[in-house]
Amino acid sequence: MSTRPSRPARRAFKRTPPNPKPEYEFLGPPGAVAMLIALPLITYGLYYNCRKEFGCPPAFWDSKDGFWPSIGANPMVYPVDLWDFFLSTWDVAAFQVYTAFLIFLFVCYFVVPGYVVDGAVVGGVGGSPLTRDRSNYTLKYKINAFRTLMLIAVIAIATLVTKGVEPFLFLHSHFVGLITASLIWTCGVSIFVYIWSFLPDSDGQEKILAKGGNTGNMIYDFVLGRELNPRFSASPNSTFDIKYFVELRPGLIGWILLNIGFACQQYSMLGRITNSMAAVLFFETFYVVDALWNEASILTTMDITTDGFGFMLANGLLTWLPMNYSLQARYLAAYPVDMSIFHCFVVFGVQCIGYYIFRGANGQKDTFRRYGASAPQNKGLKYMGTASGSKLLISGWWGTARHINYLGDWLMALAWSLPCGLATPIPYFYPIYFAILLIHRELRDEEKCHKKYGKDWDKYCEIVRWRIIPYIY
Numbered sequence: 007m008s009t010r011p012s013r014p015a016r017r018a019f020k021r022t023p024p025n026p027k028p029e030y031e032f033l034g035p036p037g038a039v040a041m042l043i044a045l046p047l048i049t050y051g052l053y054y055n056c057r058k059e060f061g062c063p064p065a066f067w068d069s070k071d072g073f074w075p076s077i078g079a080n081p082m083v084y085p086v087d088l089w090d091f092f093l094s095t096w097d098v099a100a101f102q103v104y105t106a107f108l109i110f111l112f113v114c115y116f117v118v119p120g121y122v123v124d125g126a127v128v129g130g131v132g133g134s135p136l137t138r139d140r141s142n143y144t145l146k147y148k149i150n151a152f153r154t155l156m157l158i159a160v161i162a163i164a165t166l167v168t169k170g171v172e173p174f175l176f177l178h179s180h181f182v183g184l185i186t187a188s189l190i191w192t193c194g195v196s197i198f199v200y201i202w203s204f205l206p207d208s209d210g211q212e213k214i215l216a217k218g219g220n221t222g223n224m225i226y227d228f229v230l231g232r233e234l235n236p237r238f239s240a241s242p243n244s245t246f247d248i249k250y251f252v253e254l255r256p257g258l259i260g261w262i263l264l265n266i267g268f269a270c271q272q273y274s275m276l277g278r279i280t281n282s283m284a285a286v287l288f289f290e291t292f293y294v295v296d297a298l299w300n301e302a303s304i305l306t307t308m309d310i311t312t313d314g315f316g317f318m319l320a321n322g323l324l325t326w327l328p329m330n331y332s333l334q335a336r337y338l339a340a341y342p343v344d345m346s347i348f349h350c351f352v353v354f355g356v357q358c359i360g361y362y363i364f365r366g367a368n369g370q371k372d373t374f375r376r377y378g379a380s381a382p383q384n385k386g387l388k389y390m391g392t393a394s395g396s397k398l399l400i401s402g403w404w405g406t407a408r409h410i411n412y413l414g415d416w417l418m419a420l421a422w423s424l425p426c427g428l429a430t431p432i433p434y435f436y437p438i439y440f441a442i443l444l445i446h447r448e449l450r451d452e453e454k455c456h457k458k459y460g461k462d463w464d465k466y467c468e469i470v471r472w473r474i475i476p477y478i479y
Protein backbone atom coordinates (compact mmCIF):
# COMPACT_ATOMS: atom_id res chain seq x y z
CA MET A 7 0.00 0.00 0.00
CA SER A 8 1.37 3.44 -0.92
CA THR A 9 2.17 5.84 1.93
CA ARG A 10 1.96 8.82 -0.41
CA PRO A 11 -0.59 11.37 0.90
CA SER A 12 -3.60 12.23 -1.19
CA ARG A 13 -3.41 15.10 -3.69
CA PRO A 14 -5.68 17.46 -1.63
CA ALA A 15 -3.53 16.81 1.42
CA ARG A 16 -0.38 17.63 -0.55
CA ARG A 17 -1.99 20.82 -1.90
CA ALA A 18 -2.99 21.84 1.61
CA PHE A 19 0.55 21.19 2.79
CA LYS A 20 2.00 23.39 0.03
CA ARG A 21 -0.43 26.21 0.93
CA THR A 22 0.83 26.12 4.52
CA PRO A 23 4.60 26.48 4.44
CA PRO A 24 6.31 24.29 7.06
CA ASN A 25 7.75 27.29 8.84
CA PRO A 26 5.43 30.22 8.22
CA LYS A 27 7.11 32.55 10.72
CA PRO A 28 10.87 32.41 10.28
CA GLU A 29 12.80 33.36 13.38
CA TYR A 30 16.29 34.40 12.41
CA GLU A 31 19.32 33.60 14.51
CA PHE A 32 22.96 34.59 13.97
CA LEU A 33 21.91 38.12 12.82
CA GLY A 34 19.76 36.74 9.99
CA PRO A 35 20.79 36.85 6.30
CA PRO A 36 23.62 39.42 6.81
CA GLY A 37 25.04 37.16 9.52
CA ALA A 38 24.80 34.18 7.14
CA VAL A 39 26.72 36.06 4.42
CA ALA A 40 29.33 37.11 6.98
CA MET A 41 29.76 33.47 8.03
CA LEU A 42 30.17 32.34 4.41
CA ILE A 43 33.07 34.74 3.95
CA ALA A 44 34.57 34.98 7.42
CA LEU A 45 34.72 31.33 8.51
CA PRO A 46 37.07 30.17 5.70
CA LEU A 47 39.13 33.38 5.97
CA ILE A 48 39.67 32.90 9.70
CA THR A 49 41.00 29.39 9.06
CA TYR A 50 43.42 30.65 6.39
CA GLY A 51 44.25 33.68 8.56
CA LEU A 52 45.28 31.52 11.50
CA TYR A 53 47.67 29.67 9.20
CA TYR A 54 49.17 32.61 7.31
CA ASN A 55 49.57 34.79 10.39
CA CYS A 56 51.25 32.26 12.63
CA ARG A 57 53.87 30.00 11.06
CA LYS A 58 57.60 29.51 11.06
CA GLU A 59 58.30 31.60 7.95
CA PHE A 60 56.56 34.77 9.18
CA GLY A 61 56.38 34.40 12.94
CA CYS A 62 53.27 35.01 15.01
CA PRO A 63 51.85 38.24 16.44
CA PRO A 64 53.52 38.87 19.79
CA ALA A 65 51.61 38.82 23.03
CA PHE A 66 50.72 42.24 24.39
CA TRP A 67 53.16 41.77 27.22
CA ASP A 68 56.02 40.60 25.00
CA SER A 69 59.26 41.15 26.93
CA LYS A 70 61.28 42.36 23.91
CA ASP A 71 58.87 44.96 22.61
CA GLY A 72 57.32 46.06 25.85
CA PHE A 73 53.66 46.69 26.43
CA TRP A 74 51.38 46.96 23.35
CA PRO A 75 54.20 46.35 20.83
CA SER A 76 53.63 47.20 17.21
CA ILE A 77 52.43 44.16 15.31
CA GLY A 78 54.30 45.57 12.29
CA ALA A 79 57.13 43.20 13.13
CA ASN A 80 54.77 40.38 12.18
CA PRO A 81 52.72 41.83 9.34
CA MET A 82 49.22 40.42 9.14
CA VAL A 83 48.44 38.81 5.80
CA TYR A 84 45.21 39.95 4.15
CA PRO A 85 44.28 38.48 0.77
CA VAL A 86 43.32 41.22 -1.69
CA ASP A 87 41.87 39.12 -4.50
CA LEU A 88 40.02 36.26 -2.81
CA TRP A 89 39.76 34.08 -5.90
CA ASP A 90 43.49 34.42 -6.77
CA PHE A 91 44.29 33.70 -3.16
CA PHE A 92 42.12 30.58 -3.19
CA LEU A 93 43.75 29.32 -6.41
CA SER A 94 47.22 29.88 -4.94
CA THR A 95 46.37 27.43 -2.17
CA TRP A 96 45.15 24.68 -4.52
CA ASP A 97 47.22 21.50 -4.06
CA VAL A 98 46.34 18.37 -6.06
CA ALA A 99 48.12 15.94 -3.71
CA ALA A 100 46.42 17.44 -0.65
CA PHE A 101 43.03 17.22 -2.36
CA GLN A 102 43.66 13.56 -3.22
CA VAL A 103 44.69 12.72 0.33
CA TYR A 104 41.73 14.53 1.91
CA THR A 105 39.32 12.87 -0.55
CA ALA A 106 40.86 9.42 0.05
CA PHE A 107 40.44 9.99 3.79
CA LEU A 108 36.72 10.76 3.36
CA ILE A 109 36.22 7.75 1.07
CA PHE A 110 38.01 5.52 3.58
CA LEU A 111 35.72 6.73 6.38
CA PHE A 112 32.69 6.24 4.13
CA VAL A 113 33.69 2.63 3.40
CA CYS A 114 34.41 2.02 7.11
CA TYR A 115 30.93 3.30 7.96
CA PHE A 116 29.49 0.32 6.05
CA VAL A 117 32.07 -2.43 6.54
CA VAL A 118 33.28 -1.95 10.12
CA PRO A 119 30.97 -3.97 12.39
CA GLY A 120 28.68 -1.95 14.61
CA TYR A 121 25.16 -1.93 15.93
CA VAL A 122 22.08 0.16 15.22
CA VAL A 123 20.36 2.34 17.82
CA ASP A 124 17.28 4.57 17.84
CA GLY A 125 18.00 8.29 17.91
CA ALA A 126 16.10 10.85 19.97
CA VAL A 127 12.81 12.33 18.77
CA VAL A 128 13.69 14.87 16.08
CA GLY A 129 12.22 18.36 16.08
CA GLY A 130 11.72 19.07 12.40
CA VAL A 131 8.92 20.60 10.41
CA GLY A 132 7.40 19.63 7.08
CA GLY A 133 7.08 16.12 5.73
CA SER A 134 3.62 14.84 5.12
CA PRO A 135 1.32 15.70 8.02
CA LEU A 136 -0.87 12.72 7.18
CA THR A 137 1.67 9.95 7.10
CA ARG A 138 4.24 11.01 9.67
CA ASP A 139 3.61 11.50 13.32
CA ARG A 140 6.23 14.19 13.88
CA SER A 141 5.78 14.27 17.63
CA ASN A 142 7.10 10.74 17.77
CA TYR A 143 9.54 10.57 14.93
CA THR A 144 12.90 8.87 15.48
CA LEU A 145 15.61 7.68 13.13
CA LYS A 146 18.04 4.78 13.31
CA TYR A 147 21.83 5.24 13.46
CA LYS A 148 24.78 2.88 13.12
CA ILE A 149 27.33 3.02 15.96
CA ASN A 150 30.85 2.12 14.82
CA ALA A 151 32.91 5.36 14.99
CA PHE A 152 35.07 4.11 17.88
CA ARG A 153 35.93 0.89 16.04
CA THR A 154 36.75 2.94 12.94
CA LEU A 155 39.12 5.03 15.07
CA MET A 156 40.76 1.86 16.42
CA LEU A 157 41.28 0.59 12.86
CA ILE A 158 42.89 3.90 11.88
CA ALA A 159 45.05 3.82 15.04
CA VAL A 160 46.34 0.36 14.08
CA ILE A 161 47.15 1.56 10.54
CA ALA A 162 48.84 4.73 11.90
CA ILE A 163 50.97 2.81 14.42
CA ALA A 164 51.94 0.20 11.78
CA THR A 165 52.97 3.04 9.43
CA LEU A 166 55.04 4.74 12.15
CA VAL A 167 56.78 1.48 13.07
CA THR A 168 57.54 0.37 9.50
CA LYS A 169 58.09 3.68 7.69
CA GLY A 170 58.91 6.14 10.48
CA VAL A 171 57.61 9.71 10.68
CA GLU A 172 58.17 10.51 6.98
CA PRO A 173 54.63 9.74 5.64
CA PHE A 174 53.07 11.94 8.35
CA LEU A 175 55.21 14.97 7.43
CA PHE A 176 52.94 15.36 4.40
CA LEU A 177 50.21 16.65 6.73
CA HIS A 178 52.49 19.47 7.87
CA SER A 179 53.98 20.43 4.51
CA HIS A 180 50.62 20.35 2.67
CA PHE A 181 48.54 21.87 5.46
CA VAL A 182 47.23 24.87 3.52
CA GLY A 183 46.32 22.58 0.60
CA LEU A 184 44.38 20.42 3.04
CA ILE A 185 42.45 23.51 4.23
CA THR A 186 41.51 24.24 0.61
CA ALA A 187 40.57 20.60 -0.04
CA SER A 188 38.35 20.55 3.05
CA LEU A 189 36.68 23.80 1.94
CA ILE A 190 35.97 22.39 -1.51
CA TRP A 191 34.32 19.40 0.14
CA THR A 192 32.45 21.70 2.53
CA CYS A 193 31.02 23.69 -0.39
CA GLY A 194 30.26 20.54 -2.43
CA VAL A 195 28.42 18.83 0.43
CA SER A 196 26.52 22.03 1.38
CA ILE A 197 25.34 22.63 -2.20
CA PHE A 198 24.36 18.98 -2.53
CA VAL A 199 22.28 18.87 0.67
CA TYR A 200 20.63 22.20 -0.15
CA ILE A 201 19.44 20.97 -3.58
CA TRP A 202 18.63 17.51 -2.18
CA SER A 203 16.34 19.12 0.43
CA PHE A 204 13.92 20.19 -2.33
CA LEU A 205 13.58 16.69 -3.77
CA PRO A 206 10.98 14.31 -2.39
CA ASP A 207 11.97 11.44 -0.11
CA SER A 208 12.48 7.94 -1.55
CA ASP A 209 8.85 7.23 -0.61
CA GLY A 210 7.67 10.34 -2.47
CA GLN A 211 7.00 12.45 0.64
CA GLU A 212 8.22 15.96 1.37
CA LYS A 213 11.42 16.16 3.39
CA ILE A 214 11.51 16.90 7.11
CA LEU A 215 13.03 20.39 7.39
CA ALA A 216 14.86 22.13 10.22
CA LYS A 217 12.79 24.78 11.98
CA GLY A 218 15.68 27.23 11.89
CA GLY A 219 16.88 26.75 8.30
CA ASN A 220 13.57 26.87 6.52
CA THR A 221 12.88 30.58 6.17
CA GLY A 222 12.67 30.90 2.38
CA ASN A 223 15.77 33.11 2.28
CA MET A 224 18.12 31.15 0.04
CA ILE A 225 21.46 32.23 1.51
CA TYR A 226 20.29 31.97 5.11
CA ASP A 227 18.81 28.49 4.57
CA PHE A 228 21.92 27.37 2.67
CA VAL A 229 24.15 28.42 5.58
CA LEU A 230 21.95 27.25 8.48
CA GLY A 231 20.85 24.04 6.74
CA ARG A 232 17.40 23.43 5.26
CA GLU A 233 16.92 19.72 5.74
CA LEU A 234 17.08 18.30 9.25
CA ASN A 235 18.55 14.84 8.60
CA PRO A 236 19.65 14.42 4.97
CA ARG A 237 20.07 10.69 4.41
CA PHE A 238 19.74 8.07 1.72
CA SER A 239 19.42 4.31 1.65
CA ALA A 240 22.44 2.51 0.28
CA SER A 241 20.62 -0.80 0.56
CA PRO A 242 17.31 -1.90 2.09
CA ASN A 243 19.06 -2.49 5.46
CA SER A 244 21.58 0.27 5.39
CA THR A 245 20.95 4.00 5.59
CA PHE A 246 23.59 6.68 5.25
CA ASP A 247 22.88 9.84 7.25
CA ILE A 248 25.13 12.62 5.92
CA LYS A 249 24.92 14.89 8.99
CA TYR A 250 25.52 12.05 11.44
CA PHE A 251 28.48 10.76 9.40
CA VAL A 252 30.10 14.20 9.21
CA GLU A 253 29.34 15.02 12.86
CA LEU A 254 31.97 12.83 14.58
CA ARG A 255 34.20 11.15 12.02
CA PRO A 256 36.10 13.37 9.54
CA GLY A 257 36.53 16.30 11.93
CA LEU A 258 37.54 14.52 15.12
CA ILE A 259 39.62 11.76 13.52
CA GLY A 260 41.18 14.26 11.08
CA TRP A 261 42.10 16.52 14.02
CA ILE A 262 44.06 13.73 15.73
CA LEU A 263 45.81 12.70 12.50
CA LEU A 264 46.89 16.31 11.93
CA ASN A 265 48.16 16.48 15.52
CA ILE A 266 50.23 13.34 14.86
CA GLY A 267 51.57 14.97 11.67
CA PHE A 268 52.66 18.06 13.65
CA ALA A 269 54.24 15.92 16.39
CA CYS A 270 56.16 14.03 13.67
CA GLN A 271 57.34 17.38 12.27
CA GLN A 272 58.64 18.40 15.69
CA TYR A 273 60.30 15.00 16.06
CA SER A 274 62.01 15.36 12.67
CA MET A 275 63.42 18.74 13.80
CA LEU A 276 64.41 17.93 17.39
CA GLY A 277 64.80 14.14 17.39
CA ARG A 278 62.20 14.05 20.19
CA ILE A 279 58.90 15.60 21.10
CA THR A 280 58.65 18.14 23.91
CA ASN A 281 56.55 17.58 27.01
CA SER A 282 54.17 20.34 25.84
CA MET A 283 53.56 18.51 22.53
CA ALA A 284 53.05 15.24 24.45
CA ALA A 285 50.52 16.95 26.75
CA VAL A 286 48.56 18.46 23.83
CA LEU A 287 48.53 15.11 22.00
CA PHE A 288 47.44 13.22 25.09
CA PHE A 289 44.64 15.62 26.16
CA GLU A 290 43.16 16.08 22.71
CA THR A 291 43.36 12.38 21.80
CA PHE A 292 41.70 11.56 25.10
CA TYR A 293 38.85 14.00 24.28
CA VAL A 294 38.32 12.42 20.84
CA VAL A 295 38.46 8.84 22.13
CA ASP A 296 35.93 9.79 24.84
CA ALA A 297 33.60 11.39 22.24
CA LEU A 298 33.75 8.42 19.86
CA TRP A 299 33.41 5.87 22.66
CA ASN A 300 30.18 7.69 23.65
CA GLU A 301 29.05 8.09 20.03
CA ALA A 302 25.39 7.44 20.83
CA SER A 303 25.24 10.46 23.15
CA ILE A 304 25.56 12.76 20.11
CA LEU A 305 22.05 11.66 19.11
CA THR A 306 20.39 13.78 21.83
CA THR A 307 22.34 16.96 21.03
CA MET A 308 20.88 20.04 19.32
CA ASP A 309 23.09 19.40 16.28
CA ILE A 310 21.26 16.16 15.50
CA THR A 311 17.74 16.78 16.80
CA THR A 312 17.18 20.46 15.97
CA ASP A 313 19.74 22.11 13.68
CA GLY A 314 19.64 21.68 9.91
CA PHE A 315 22.65 20.50 7.96
CA GLY A 316 24.06 23.27 5.80
CA PHE A 317 27.24 25.24 5.21
CA MET A 318 27.67 26.22 8.87
CA LEU A 319 27.72 22.68 10.21
CA ALA A 320 29.57 21.22 7.20
CA ASN A 321 32.28 23.88 7.47
CA GLY A 322 32.44 23.43 11.24
CA LEU A 323 33.01 19.69 10.99
CA LEU A 324 35.01 19.29 7.76
CA THR A 325 37.22 22.39 7.98
CA TRP A 326 36.97 24.43 11.18
CA LEU A 327 37.34 21.59 13.65
CA PRO A 328 40.35 19.71 12.22
CA MET A 329 42.20 22.75 10.86
CA ASN A 330 41.68 25.16 13.78
CA TYR A 331 41.59 22.78 16.73
CA SER A 332 44.99 21.39 15.69
CA LEU A 333 46.44 24.89 16.03
CA GLN A 334 48.26 24.19 19.30
CA ALA A 335 50.11 21.17 17.87
CA ARG A 336 50.91 23.13 14.69
CA TYR A 337 52.26 26.01 16.76
CA LEU A 338 54.41 23.68 18.88
CA ALA A 339 55.82 22.05 15.74
CA ALA A 340 57.12 25.49 14.69
CA TYR A 341 57.95 26.83 18.17
CA PRO A 342 58.72 23.94 20.54
CA VAL A 343 58.12 24.64 24.23
CA ASP A 344 59.57 22.64 27.12
CA MET A 345 57.39 23.14 30.15
CA SER A 346 58.87 23.51 33.64
CA ILE A 347 57.58 21.25 36.42
CA PHE A 348 55.43 24.12 37.70
CA HIS A 349 54.03 24.75 34.18
CA CYS A 350 53.20 21.02 33.84
CA PHE A 351 51.53 21.08 37.23
CA VAL A 352 49.30 24.05 36.24
CA VAL A 353 48.39 22.50 32.86
CA PHE A 354 47.51 19.09 34.33
CA GLY A 355 45.64 20.74 37.20
CA VAL A 356 43.44 22.80 34.84
CA GLN A 357 42.81 19.75 32.63
CA CYS A 358 41.86 17.50 35.58
CA ILE A 359 39.52 20.10 37.13
CA GLY A 360 37.94 20.73 33.71
CA TYR A 361 37.42 17.03 33.02
CA TYR A 362 36.07 16.42 36.53
CA ILE A 363 33.38 19.10 36.06
CA PHE A 364 32.66 18.21 32.40
CA ARG A 365 32.24 14.46 32.93
CA GLY A 366 30.59 14.84 36.36
CA ALA A 367 27.94 17.31 35.16
CA ASN A 368 27.19 15.66 31.82
CA GLY A 369 27.11 12.20 33.42
CA GLN A 370 24.82 13.35 36.24
CA LYS A 371 22.24 14.81 33.84
CA ASP A 372 22.51 11.87 31.46
CA THR A 373 21.88 9.37 34.29
CA PHE A 374 19.04 11.51 35.67
CA ARG A 375 17.32 11.77 32.28
CA ARG A 376 17.97 8.16 31.32
CA TYR A 377 17.01 6.32 34.54
CA GLY A 378 14.63 8.82 36.21
CA ALA A 379 14.64 10.53 39.59
CA SER A 380 13.80 7.43 41.62
CA ALA A 381 16.67 5.29 40.30
CA PRO A 382 19.29 4.28 42.91
CA GLN A 383 22.01 6.12 40.90
CA ASN A 384 20.20 9.40 41.56
CA LYS A 385 19.62 8.87 45.27
CA GLY A 386 20.27 12.02 47.28
CA LEU A 387 19.84 14.41 44.34
CA LYS A 388 17.23 17.14 44.79
CA TYR A 389 14.97 18.04 41.90
CA MET A 390 11.85 20.09 41.15
CA GLY A 391 8.80 18.95 39.22
CA THR A 392 7.46 21.03 36.31
CA ALA A 393 4.13 21.32 34.52
CA SER A 394 5.73 19.76 31.42
CA GLY A 395 6.20 16.52 33.36
CA SER A 396 10.00 16.69 33.04
CA LYS A 397 12.00 17.20 36.27
CA LEU A 398 14.89 19.60 36.78
CA LEU A 399 17.87 18.89 39.03
CA ILE A 400 18.46 21.57 41.66
CA SER A 401 21.36 20.01 43.56
CA GLY A 402 24.66 18.36 42.64
CA TRP A 403 26.43 19.89 39.64
CA TRP A 404 23.19 21.30 38.22
CA GLY A 405 22.51 23.12 41.48
CA THR A 406 25.76 25.12 41.19
CA ALA A 407 25.10 26.77 37.77
CA ARG A 408 22.64 26.17 34.95
CA HIS A 409 25.42 25.13 32.53
CA ILE A 410 28.27 24.15 34.77
CA ASN A 411 29.20 21.52 32.13
CA TYR A 412 30.26 24.37 29.78
CA LEU A 413 32.72 25.61 32.41
CA GLY A 414 34.38 22.17 32.54
CA ASP A 415 34.58 21.99 28.75
CA TRP A 416 36.09 25.47 28.56
CA LEU A 417 38.71 24.73 31.24
CA MET A 418 39.86 21.75 29.19
CA ALA A 419 40.12 24.00 26.11
CA LEU A 420 42.32 26.34 28.15
CA ALA A 421 44.49 23.43 29.31
CA TRP A 422 45.20 22.54 25.66
CA SER A 423 46.51 26.04 24.94
CA LEU A 424 48.53 26.63 28.11
CA PRO A 425 51.36 24.26 27.01
CA CYS A 426 52.09 26.73 24.18
CA GLY A 427 53.27 29.36 26.65
CA LEU A 428 52.48 33.07 26.43
CA ALA A 429 54.66 34.31 23.57
CA THR A 430 51.69 34.87 21.26
CA PRO A 431 47.91 34.88 21.69
CA ILE A 432 47.31 32.79 18.54
CA PRO A 433 47.23 29.32 20.22
CA TYR A 434 44.57 30.77 22.54
CA PHE A 435 42.22 31.20 19.61
CA TYR A 436 40.34 28.02 20.58
CA PRO A 437 39.46 28.96 24.21
CA ILE A 438 38.55 32.52 23.10
CA TYR A 439 36.29 31.35 20.29
CA PHE A 440 34.90 28.52 22.45
CA ALA A 441 33.96 30.98 25.23
CA ILE A 442 31.93 33.00 22.70
CA LEU A 443 30.31 29.81 21.32
CA LEU A 444 29.36 28.56 24.79
CA ILE A 445 27.94 31.91 25.95
CA HIS A 446 25.83 32.07 22.79
CA ARG A 447 24.81 28.41 23.12
CA GLU A 448 23.78 28.98 26.73
CA LEU A 449 21.50 31.83 25.62
CA ARG A 450 19.96 29.62 22.91
CA ASP A 451 19.39 26.77 25.38
CA GLU A 452 17.95 29.19 27.94
CA GLU A 453 15.42 30.34 25.32
CA LYS A 454 14.56 26.74 24.46
CA CYS A 455 14.05 25.84 28.14
CA HIS A 456 12.01 28.97 28.76
CA LYS A 457 9.67 27.96 25.93
CA LYS A 458 9.44 24.40 27.25
CA TYR A 459 9.09 25.07 31.01
CA GLY A 460 7.56 28.59 31.15
CA LYS A 461 7.11 29.84 34.73
CA ASP A 462 8.77 26.72 36.12
CA TRP A 463 11.96 27.81 34.38
CA ASP A 464 11.78 31.23 36.10
CA LYS A 465 11.40 29.43 39.40
CA TYR A 466 14.35 27.19 38.58
CA CYS A 467 16.46 30.28 37.71
CA GLU A 468 15.64 31.75 41.12
CA ILE A 469 16.93 28.57 42.79
CA VAL A 470 19.98 28.18 40.53
CA ARG A 471 21.05 31.77 39.95
CA TRP A 472 24.27 31.40 37.96
CA ARG A 473 24.41 30.65 34.25
CA ILE A 474 27.89 29.11 33.77
CA ILE A 475 30.35 30.20 36.48
CA PRO A 476 29.08 30.18 40.07
CA TYR A 477 29.23 33.65 41.71
CA ILE A 478 30.59 35.25 38.51
CA TYR A 479 28.28 34.68 35.52
Ligand code: NDP
Nearest residue numbers: 307308368371396397398399400404411412415447451455
Ligand atom coordinates in the same frame (compact mmCIF):
# COMPACT_ATOMS: atom_id res chain seq x y z
P1 NDP B 1 23.52 20.36 27.75
O1 NDP B 1 24.17 19.07 28.09
O2 NDP B 1 23.98 21.55 28.49
O3 NDP B 1 21.96 20.15 27.99
C1 NDP B 1 21.02 21.19 28.02
C2 NDP B 1 19.67 20.55 28.29
O4 NDP B 1 19.68 19.88 29.56
C3 NDP B 1 18.53 21.53 28.40
O5 NDP B 1 18.05 21.89 27.13
C4 NDP B 1 17.52 20.73 29.21
O6 NDP B 1 16.88 19.82 28.30
C5 NDP B 1 18.38 19.92 30.15
N1 NDP B 1 18.53 20.56 31.45
C6 NDP B 1 18.83 21.85 31.71
N2 NDP B 1 18.89 22.06 33.04
C7 NDP B 1 18.62 20.87 33.62
C8 NDP B 1 18.51 20.44 34.98
N3 NDP B 1 18.71 21.28 35.99
N4 NDP B 1 18.20 19.16 35.22
C9 NDP B 1 18.00 18.28 34.21
N5 NDP B 1 18.07 18.63 32.91
C10 NDP B 1 18.39 19.91 32.62
O7 NDP B 1 23.53 20.59 26.18
P2 NDP B 1 24.64 20.84 25.07
O8 NDP B 1 24.30 19.91 23.94
O9 NDP B 1 24.71 22.29 24.82
O10 NDP B 1 26.06 20.39 25.72
C11 NDP B 1 26.50 19.06 25.88
C12 NDP B 1 28.02 19.08 25.99
O11 NDP B 1 28.61 19.29 24.71
C13 NDP B 1 28.55 20.18 26.91
O12 NDP B 1 29.51 19.66 27.78
C14 NDP B 1 29.19 21.17 25.96
O13 NDP B 1 30.29 21.83 26.57
C15 NDP B 1 29.62 20.29 24.80
N6 NDP B 1 29.73 21.02 23.53
C16 NDP B 1 30.97 21.06 22.90
C17 NDP B 1 31.14 21.75 21.72
C18 NDP B 1 32.49 21.80 21.05
O14 NDP B 1 32.63 22.41 19.98
N7 NDP B 1 33.52 21.22 21.67
C19 NDP B 1 30.01 22.45 21.07
C20 NDP B 1 28.77 22.35 21.83
C21 NDP B 1 28.65 21.65 22.99
P3 NDP B 1 15.54 19.01 28.71
O15 NDP B 1 15.05 19.57 30.01
O16 NDP B 1 14.63 19.26 27.57
O17 NDP B 1 15.97 17.59 28.84
